[in-house]
Amino acid sequence: VYARGAMVLGQSLKNHNTSKKLVALIGPQVSEPCQSVLKRIYDEVRVVDVLDSGDTAHLALMKRPELGVTFTKLHCWTLTHYSKCVFLDADILVLSNIDELFDREELSAAPDPGWPDCFNSGVFVFCPSMETYGKLLQYCIEHGSFDGGDQGVLNGFFSNWATADISKHLPFIYNLSSIAIYTYLPAFKQYGGNAKVVHFLGKTKPWSYTFDPKAKQITGSVEKATTHPTFLLDWWSLYSSAVVPMLQEQYGDKPFHSGCVEVSEHICLIGPSESVSSHDQALQPQLSSEERKQKWEQGQADYMGMDSFDNIKKKLDTFLK
Template sequence: MSFDQAFVTLATNDNYAKGAMVLARSLRNHHTTSKLVVLTGPQVSDPCQSVLKKLFDEVRVVDVLDSKDTAHLAMMKRPDLGVTFTKLHCWTLTHYSKCVFMDADTLVVSNIDDLFEREELSAAPDPGWPDCFNTGVFVFQPSMATYEKLMQYSAEHGSFDGGDQGVLNGFFSSWATTDISKHLPFIYNLSSIALYTYLPAFKQYGGNAKVVHFLGQMKPWSLTFDPKAQKVRGGSQDAVASHSSFLLDWWTLYSREVLPLLQEHYGDQPFHSGCVEEEECQEASAAASEASRLSSEERRERWERGQADYMGEDSFENIQKKLDAFLK
């Protein structure tokens, strides 16, 4: 085990804590030799904190930073991203020589310990604007000096998107042009929306994915899972489409290796596991479908913002049907 290197993630609430738990198990299952660290906010419940302590080598409660940049967050229709500033705390983990940060909505599907051979700040391009890096996965070197400079930069310049990605791209502004070795291959941060921007490439290279990133508002834990039928549902009647295999991987790992720990620590306390029987799944799916119906104009606007409904109307299956009909 590499005691001076660590994978780091962030959980500001119980939902993201569940994502962090699955991420931890996926890293362990693919035989990482590095430590696992999770930064948590005070909003994470005691049962979830207890499970995190079982799965991670270090659980550190930190103050939740918030950009409070309502203008830019409103532009992105993502007010929840303000607290992602809390990610900046990871530079304070100075008892590690090098770390890899991973968002809690990522899933490891192959060993990625080779990332520790990279230098700060190594990251994959963002699918929405490739001259920016996506902060879902990045290599960094903890340093209090860097942390203080980041905080000062944030105070003076803010963030162009209201979240951590804007401030980190502003601070590490030379990433796009200075050193190509700091550009991680896209397979280290395979974003779900990439299926729509370059489908042929996904067909060619998607099988080599090392990390899957469930970008956008719809997260695996916002769906439902029927363990008996081995089906993931949510968003629409034929919800599980383009990312069905990755979503099934996430839910299978959650139901087998995380849920038993949660049930143990919640005891008699009620909590939403997300695992329900077929009829309940259908009811939840129908309700979600009704709530998610959008006008064509609203759908277009979401596409332009990189927020396609890849689990519903904009699923790979539906897009392929329309393309086939057009080409014929």
């Protein structure tokens, strides 16, 4: 399913007239039709397999098997036929041209919303180098990852990012976390219009929903909604208009689930407006105060419904009056 994200990401970069080459790193499990579509969008599609015994990552994997996905990502440093690259996770949508990132040096990245002294590894500027690649693998073997993934490894390796050089701190607009928007909504209202890259962090991705192209409506579980509706609609509009036709062409008569469906009767999670209707809220299961408290503590507040910024503001206004 991440291949869909990579297709949308590549198409969004092309739509905003990037002058740079596009490279997709994929695992060997990606289907032939998906590989064909990726090859139409990207200049280079490279299969990365850390289980290949000829790869130095294979030896590292034997000592740290829990970091398999991390080793796959680190392969970007082996793209030594390029002098400088910008890495982008597949769950990202580019909103405008970002070629200026190539003026930055390794390792440039934006702060992570969960711990701003760490950078988020969904977007970073780096210089391919087999020497750096080897050192990263060695670091993995010796230290592992403090969060179990690539972000922990990269922050451990580039440990002086937070303090050494402010020019390597990318503005948040280059890696706007979709789930961070609601933790500081006034800032999003002030600066969100300048966003260049939106990152769909969290378990629920855009492709977790379904989309009605005619009605321009997204359907799915309201409880899962942690992404600003405008960005979800942007993702689905691009996917349904540009990517789905290419997939249909490749799959031919073979069935595949595009996620685009015309629904005559459904609960609308997100339409063109930015709020959930009272009718939708009425259909949501009512939680007790204790259950709501538990969800808040787990980071699962109902940002689109009962716990929306507007509803919280109304409650505060009532108390203040």
